[in-house]
Amino acid sequence: MFTTLLIANRGEIACRVAATARRMGLRTVAVYSDADATARHVAACDSAVHIGGPEPRESYLRGDAILAAARQMGAQAIHPGYGFLSENEGFAQACADAGIVFVGPPNSAIAAMGSKSAAKTLMDKAGVPLVPGYHGDNQDPQFLQDQADAMGYPVLIKASAGGGGKGMRIVESSADFAAALASCQREAASSFGDDKVLIERYLQKPRHIEIQVFADTHGNAVYLFERDCSVQRRHQKVIEEAPAPGMTEARRRAMGEAAVAAARAVNYVGAGTVEFIVEPDGRFYFMEMNTRLQVEHPVTEMITGHDLVEWQLRVAAGEALPVTQAELAITGHAIEARIYAENPDNGFLPSIGTLTALNFPPHSAFRNADIRVDGGVQAGDSISPYYDPMIAKLIVHGADREQARARMVQALGQVQAVGVQTNIAFLRRLMLDSAFASADLDTGLIARRHDSLFPPVEPAPGRILALALAGLQAQRGLRHSRLLQNAAAADPWAQRDGWRIAGAYEQTTTLLDGEFAHDVSVKRHGATWALAHGDSTQTLEWDAQAVDAAQYQLRIRLDGADASGTIIFRGEDIHVFADGIVRVLKVHDPVEHAQDAAGAHGGGLTAPMPGKIIAIAVKPGDAVKSGQTLLVMEAMKMEHAIMAPTDGTVEEIFFEVGDQVADGAELASLTD
Structure with a gap:
């Protein structure tokens, strides 16, 4: 076994690898x-080496800098984590050439699986099932029907030169094929000048x-069972679980043996994942092989009891696998939720900023437990562009799927993150959704269940407003509604208990709740407090404990x-965590925001999401028309034009090309 390991990655996976490496000495x-x-x-490791600028191509994608760091620190092995250089055959070869162990498969296996078309050819030869299809030149109608009949229905006829849904038909039975083919070919010829189709x-x-x-x-080669990763957004996984709901032992064995055959076909070594697309009737087809450890590996660790990073390190050091296939078994059910700094209500666009608060329920970090958290950031850290x-992966384990799901609902309700937008509330709604609860899973679940997963926003209920008002009272020094429990000031005029000569006290606060505004009054008569909101007046008692x-x-x-909850203040925002959800309220100060109401900043244009300025089409002094493009931003590899909302004159541009901007940053100002 090597003694020094360089971890060529960052974030939670670097912390995850470091935790196991430290345990192994x-x-x-x-x-x-x-x-x-x-x-x-950086803090999780024994030493650290700076390798470059913030852009990945300036640092984490620089194989030369990473190898130089390994030589400098005397590292005998490099763990690439996932992403970055983990599936880079050139880097794997460079490690071998430098005499440094690459904790992963040989570069030949990475190369073989890196080309999807070549990989499918290899898999076909290895007997691994592929999605049935015909993409050849023979366009004889009877030949095409024979191909479709052999595949099994339904089939999809698509124009080879097509796009936009033209020249495309779904055929449900053999009897319908000939008519659908003729129609499809006519439409393809009309739209694209080419009637060639594929099936x-x-x-x-x-x-x-x-x-x-x-x-x-x-x-030796084994499979450690399956993971269901069907719940996805933008073709990226959101929830992973193991074992897959509804999986039979026969199908598990068939898929496992097919995956091992895929690995053996490329002389694989180390951890790998073979991904399949699976039909409702259980038929499965090879998609691709990821030649690295997966983000979702903890759910496999939870149900098998084995540390996959330790396996990686031992195999890389030349040791044999610690168990045989017959010795592997599934215990219970595990679910992983990926907690991201993103806005589900805005197309899941990322949210950058500083995490001013980050709290999790009691858990184990990077090790199996009922609740496990694998995270790479903490309160005070920045989510950068x-x-x-x-932010973290929240993983739970239960005796069965229902217990694991219930545990995840409870755990998500206890996660508190302030400073950036997150998907925590969305994940909890997903766990509670009837389709997910009944394991009615497919890759289109989020789109299919859109209305229940993105419900209309309702006004905050009274108990949330009461918690916010009690929090404000605590912040002002009244931590208890029972006045004798509050520390008395030496100067009676400095006491903040709401005492009045006439015995009555009332203060009205306007709480902004998204598009709603609530006028809420706290009243005191003698030793009794009340909360008035709308037509309702209720007695109110509170007890507050300061965390900070x-x-x-x-x-x-x-x-x-x-009722109980946690209140976190951040600037004007009051984050109320209660009942497993969070509501963000603001105290409206009409004096402080008088100019806002008067439209002092009405000409400002703000960034709709975090991103980079890639083009500026105007300069100060230019006259612009409504709808004219002023700037272009790039976010999530897509371009977004920022347009003038009205006719006017450009007063100022606040950024330059290449600048990173935060969500809501003012980009430019216009005058009439």
């Missing part, structure tokens, strides 16, 4: 960019199920009904 070396000088993964099996409500495989240098906006200057744990009693 290995010395660890981190690498970091300018943006990550104080990152958590593919049409997959309805497909699931994404992957098999974890492992192989060593002694000829340079890297994936993952901006955070309080609260218990309230509203007309005898108890």
Whole structure:
């Protein structure tokens, strides 16, 4: 076994690898960019080496800098994590040439699986099932029908030169094929001047199920069962679970053996994942092989009890796999939710900023437990525009799927993140959704269940407003509604208990709740407090415990009904965490925002999402028309034009080409 390991990655996977390496007694070396000088993964390792600028191409994608760091620190092995250089055959070869162990498969296996068309040819030869289809030149109608009949229905006829849905037909039975083919060919010829078509099996409500495989240098290979990764947004996984709901032992064995055959076909070594697309009737087809550890590997660790990173390190050191296939077994059910800094209500666009608060329920970090958290950031860290906006992976284990799901609902309700927008509330709605609860899974679930997953926003209920008002009272010094429990000031005029000569006290606060505004009054008569909102007046009691200057744990009693929650203040925002959800309220100060109401900043144009300015089409002094493009931003590899909302004159441009901007940043100002 090597003694020094360099981890060529960042964030949670670097912390994850470091945790196992430390437990095994290995010395660890981190690498970091300018943006990550104080990152958590740097602190998690024994030493660290700076390798370049914040852009990945300036640092984490620089194989030469990483190898130089390994030589400098005497590292005998490099763990690439996932992403960045983990599936780069050139880097794997460079490690071998430098005499440094690459903790992953040989470069030949990476190359073989890197080309999807070549990989499918290899898989076909290895007997791994592929999606049935015909893409050849023979366009004889009877020949095409024979191909479709052999595939099984439904099939999809598509114009080879097509696009936009033209020249495309779904055929449900053999009897319908000839007419559909003729219609499709006519439309293809009319639209594209080419009536050539291809035939593919049409997959309805497909699931994404992957098999974890492992192989060593002694000829051993096993599969550690499956993970269901069907719940996706923008073709990226959101929820992963193991085992796959509804999986039979026979199908599990068939898929596992197919995955091992795929690994053996390329002389694989180490951890790999073979991904399949699966039809409702159980037929499965090879999609691709990821030649690295997957983000979702913890769910496999939870149900098998094995540390896959330890397996990687031992196999890379030349050891044999620690168990045989017959010795592997599934215990219980595990679900992983990826917590991202992103806005689900705005197309899941990333949210950058500083995490001013980040709290999780009691958990184990990077090790199996009922609740496990694998995270790479902590309160005070920034979510930068340079890297994936993952905050943490929340993983739960239960005796069965329903217990695991219930545990995930509860755990998500206890996660508190302030400073950036997150998908936490969305993930909890997903866990509670009837389709997910009943395991009615497919890759289109989020789109199919859009209305229930993105419900209309309702006004905050009374108990949320009461918690916010009690939090404001606590911040002002009244931590308890029972006045004798509050610390008395030496100067009676400095006491903040709401005392009045006439015995009555009332203060009205306007709380902004998205598009809603609530006028809420706190009243005191003698020793009794009340909360008035709309036509309702209720007795109010509260008890607040300060966590720090901006955070309080609260218990309230509203007309005898108890409620509890956490209040976190951030600027004008009041984050109310209660009942498993969060509401962000603002105290409206009409004096402070008088100019806002008068439209002092009405000509400002703000960024709709975090991104980079890639073009500026105007300059100060230019006259512009409504709808004219002023700037162009790039976010998530897409361009977004920022247009003038009205006719006017450009007063100022606040950024330059190449600048990164935050969500809501003012980009330019216009005058009439």
